[in-house]
Amino acid sequence: xxxxxxxxxxxxxxxxxxxxxxxxxxxxxxxxxxxxxxxxxxxxxxxxxxxxxxxxxxxxxxxxxxxxxxxxxxxxxxxxxxxxxxxxxxxxxxxxxxxxxxxxxxxxxxxxxxxxxxxxxxxxxxxxxxxxxxxxxxxxxxxxxxxxxxxxxxxxxxxxxxxxxxxxxxxxxxxxxxxxx
Amino acid sequence: xxxxxxxxxxxxxxxxxxxxxxxxxxxxxxxxxxxxxxxxxxxxxxxxxxxxxxxxxxxxxxxxxxxxxxxxxxxxxxxxxxxxxxxxxxxxxxxxxxxxxxxxxxxxxxxxxxxxxxxxxxxxxxxxxxxxxxxxxxxxxxxxxxxxxxxxxxxxxxxxxxxxxxxxxxxxxxxxxxxxxxxxxxxxxxxxxxxxxxxxxxxxxxxxxxxxxxxxxxxxxxxxxxxxxxxxxxxxxxxxxxxxxxxxxxxxxxxxxxxxxxxxxxxxxxxxxxxxxxxxxxxxxxxxxxxxxxxxxxxxxxx
Numbered sequence: 001x002x003x004x005x006x007x008x009x010x011x012x013x014x015x016x017x018x019x020x021x022x023x024x025x026x027x028x029x030x031x032x033x034x035x036x037x038x039x040x041x042x043x044x045x046x047x048x049x050x051x052x053x054x055x056x057x058x059x060x061x062x063x064x065x066x067x068x069x070x071x072x073x074x075x076x077x078x079x080x081x082x083x084x085x086x087x088x089x090x091x092x093x094x095x096x097x098x099x100x101x102x103x104x105x106x107x108x109x110x111x112x113x114x115x116x117x118x119x120x121x122x123x124x125x126x127x128x129x130x131x132x133x134x135x136x137x138x139x140x141x142x143x144x145x146x147x148x149x150x151x152x153x154x155x156x157x158x159x160x161x162x163x164x165x166x167x168x169x170x171x172x173x174x175x176x177x178x179x180x181x
Numbered sequence: 182x183x184x185x186x187x188x189x190x191x192x193x194x195x196x197x198x199x200x201x202x203x204x205x206x207x208x209x210x211x212x213x214x215x216x217x218x219x220x221x222x223x224x225x226x227x228x229x230x231x232x233x234x235x236x237x238x239x240x241x242x243x244x245x246x247x248x249x250x251x252x253x254x255x256x257x258x259x260x261x262x263x264x265x266x267x268x269x270x271x272x273x274x275x276x277x278x279x280x281x282x283x284x285x286x287x288x289x290x291x292x293x294x295x296x297x298x299x300x301x302x303x304x305x306x307x308x309x310x311x312x313x314x315x316x317x318x319x320x321x322x323x324x325x326x327x328x329x330x331x332x333x334x335x336x337x338x339x340x341x342x343x344x345x346x347x348x349x350x351x352x353x354x355x356x357x358x359x360x361x362x363x364x365x366x367x368x369x370x371x372x373x374x375x376x377x378x379x380x381x382x383x384x385x386x387x388x389x390x391x392x393x394x395x396x397x398x399x400x401x402x403x404x405x406x407x408x409x410x411x412x413x414x415x416x417x418x419x420x421x422x423x424x425x426x427x428x429x430x431x432x433x434x435x436x437x438x439x440x441x442x443x444x445x446x447x448x449x450x451x452x453x454x455x456x457x458x459x460x461x462x463x464x465x466x467x468x469x470x471x472x473x474x475x476x477x478x479x480x481x482x483x484x
Binding site: 014015018019021022042043046048049051054056057059060061062085086087088 | 211215218219220221222223227230231233234237238239240241242309388389391392393396397398399400401404
């Protein structure tokens with residue numbers, strides 16, 4: 001009864017509902033987009049009413065919010081942070097820089113397409129995206145979670161070699177612990 | 182009715198009650214804090230959703246044995262505190278495990294959980310955890326002194342070390358201990374500000390400063406355990422205050438009203454206060470609260 005498929009479906013619906021209503025965000029705020037997070041969280045736009053809350057550490061977070069460009073130097077830290085997060089986990093690419101490099105399209109020092117290195121579930125377009133679009137991005141993520149389609153973490157595990165090869169192309173001195181998640 | 186099964190059932194029922202009430206109070210506090218900040222705020226049941234989500238997360242973190250035992254220690258401490266605090270007057274509905282000297286036992290067992298958590302947090306090797314533990318123990322040194330002074334004053338005044346006897350005293354004299362020994366009440370309430378760890382005494386968790394302190398390596402089911410033990414502990418502490426100083430409660434509605442009234446004190450004080458530094462917090466507790474504790478002891482000895 002416990003492992004039977006129809007009861008698993010009910011459990012999935014309940015769990016996805018809870019995951020959708022309670023999104024704890026780890027904002028990786030080294031890019032310039034981090035400045036849009038405080039207005040999203042505070043009185044004017046109040047993301048907490050949707051259950052979106054800041055998480056302090058990767059262990060407690062559900063969503064890794066990558067705000068803006070990623071330099072080749074910070075990519076390594078982002079990968080470590082992402083791999084320390086616990087399943088189920090999601091990534092939101094925030095701003096144009098995570099999609100195609102944005103205004104840093106010809107920079108030697110930033111990565112252009114985030115999706116090559118980490119599995120992105122939702123992109124929020126704009127430079128900068130305003131808090132309204134950030135909230136709409138969270139709404140999109142909630143939609144995907146409730147439909148059970150936000151499975152970027154599973155993709156990452158399935159295509160780990162491809163992601164690792166891409167990551168190692170950027171990071172020459174690869175000194176990273178192995179995770180057995 | 183006095184069989185062991187009845188007592189076990191009572192423990193389970195009071196645990197569930199404490200969990201639900203504590204989680205609801207925490208959710209209400211989030212709502213009230215949001216309203217004070219002119220936000221809409223999450224629904225009052227948001228904490229239950231968070232708990233469900235945390236429980237459904239996978240947890241693949243291993244730092245050693247104590248890391249797994251830390252949340253269990255704090256849960257055990259919460260449940261033991263709950264078990265010796267009488268929920269209602271005359272042991273109605275909830276048969277709790279009281280005995281003579283349970284006030285002294287309570288003083289020990291309330292410290293046991295944080296110490297176990299400190300061991301667990303120490304093994305994770307996270308620097309934020311280590312700093313959080315140091316701060317937590319320093320703060321505990323701060324607020325335990327007025328708290329112990331208040332309880333010792335009560336014990337000396339009424340020549341008893343039992344919570345039930347103190348409730349009996351209030352029932353017989355007809356006045357709450359809040360009025361008959363006011364200095365002990367003031368010292369205990371000021372110590373409670375530190376016990377609840379709301380701002381300005383949130384130096385242990387310290388969001389954005391310490392990355393949630395001792396629990397920073399605990400996610401998923403561990404965080405769920407910590408959250409629910411926090412809820413149970415909050416209910417146990419509030420009920421203890423109501424029992425000691427407000428004459429207990431005859432039924433659940435009175436209990437909820439009285440506990441929520443007490444709960445509003447640290448919460449509303451916290452909403453309007455920024456965070457103290459560690460030494461400021463300790464200086465605060467060793468100032469007026471300890472002075473009122475001394476007054477309470479003098480009051481108990483000479484009157």
